[in-house]
Amino acid sequence: MDNSKDPAAPAAHEPPGWLALPVDFHSGNPVGVFSRRQIRRWGLVLEARAIRFHPQPVPHGWQLRIDSADFVRALVELRRYEELNRDWPPRLHQSQSSSDNSLTSLCVLVLLACFFNLTQLHINLAGHSPVDWTELGNAHAGKILTGDWWRTLTALTLHADWLHLFGNLVLGGLFLQRLCQYLGAGLGWTLVLASGALGNLCNALLQSADHRAVGASTAVFGAVGILAAIGVLRKRQSLGPRWTLPVAAALALLALLGSAGERTDIGAHLFGFGCGFVLGLATEGLLRKFGRPGSAFNRGLAILCIALISAAWWLALQH
Numbered sequence: 001m002d003n004s005k006d007p008a009a010p011a012a013h014e015p016p017g018w019l020a021l022p023v024d025f026h027s028g029n030p031v032g033v034f035s036r037r038q039i040r041r042w043g044l045v046l047e048a049r050a051i052r053f054h055p056q057p058v059p060h061g062w063q064l065r066i067d068s069a070d071f072v073r074a075l076v077e078l079r080r081y082e083e084l085n086r087d088w089p090p091r092l093h094q095s096q097s098s099s100d101n102s103l104t105s106l107c108v109l110v111l112l113a114c115f116f117n118l119t120q121l122h123i124n125l126a127g128h129s130p131v132d133w134t135e136l137g138n139a140h141a142g143k144i145l146t147g148d149w150w151r152t153l154t155a156l157t158l159h160a161d162w163l164h165l166f167g168n169l170v171l172g173g174l175f176l177q178r179l180c181q182y183l184g185a186g187l188g189w190t191l192v193l194a195s196g197a198l199g200n201l202c203n204a205l206l207q208s209a210d211h212r213a214v215g216a217s218t219a220v221f222g223a224v225g226i227l228a229a230i231g232v233l234r235k236r237q238s239l240g241p242r243w244t245l246p247v248a249a250a251l252a253l254l255a256l257l258g259s260a261g262e263r264t265d266i267g268a269h270l271f272g273f274g275c276g277f278v279l280g281l282a283t284e285g286l287l288r289k290f291g292r293p294g295s296a297f298n299r300g301l302a303i304l305c306i307a308l309i310s311a312a313w314w315l316a317l318q319h
Helices: 036-048 068-084 098-119 131-137 140-147 153-157 162-183 183-206 217-242 245-257 268-289 295-317
Strands: 019-021 053-058 060-069
Touching: 019 068, 019 245, 036 053, 036 068, 060 068, 068 131, 098 162, 098 183, 098 268, 131 153, 131 295, 140 153, 140 183, 140 245, 153 183, 153 217, 153 295, 162 183, 183 268, 183 295, 217 268
Parallel strands: none
Antiparallel strands: 019 060, 053 060
16 A cells, blocks of 8 residues: 555655546545645555555645546445445534523423422422422432332432532532533423433332432433434444443443442432433434424423423422
8 A cells, every 4th residue: 555654645756547536436536636734534444454545745635546447446446435424424414503402402401400499398399398398309219119100200309418410410500511511401301301210110110119319410420321322323323333432331330439438329329320311312313303393392392391390399398
């Protein structure tokens, strides 16, 4: 192979029998001039296929010259490469502006912190003197399975202490912001809430009847699962046999952050991730078929999330 370590480095001379890559090698238009970056990328593709080539500097750019004996094969390989990597990295479609999604996510996280402050106060409400928020809203496995379904939601808004809350706000903020930028704040938070609630339900089915848990981390790892599922579907073609990399990365994150500490509920984290992954696969499939939801639909889903949390706590206070 007649090229140096840098695929865009010029050759000392041009041997006979070499053909220049056309401007558009799909249709064979006249010889073209390319950027150094394009030449380097295509050079790596040809080098991997053991195809002889050399770049040549010309006015306003570079040309890529290929051994005439391998010219047709080189066009096939480059055409295949461009097809697999078309529109990569993919642009995130945003049903709302980034600033709108960021503001919505920030408001939710602030409200979560404010609610934690509220649970630390002695408040007389709905016949409770004072309200024991943790007792009324924790994910008590036995009570969930005997009808207290609202606990799967209320438990997501409770935290054991400030450190627990801070960890979920920081970790959750990173993943939720990314998710809401892609799906829109309404759909993103709806899926996160659903994955957290389903994760708590699945955990209750396998834990002992007296098992209790609190924290938004089940929903946070639900967001991780949703992002992993979206990554799998979006990268399956371009990554080839490596399409499982998003799942591997998410599982590594789950192992690193979701299994540390004596009070960590590993089951809730794992089920939150699993439910999020399933919801992510289903959602991405539907979005590919019907398109991204608009702003009005996202606002409706946001209102639904607020209504569900409010209704869950109203039911909890009645008991």
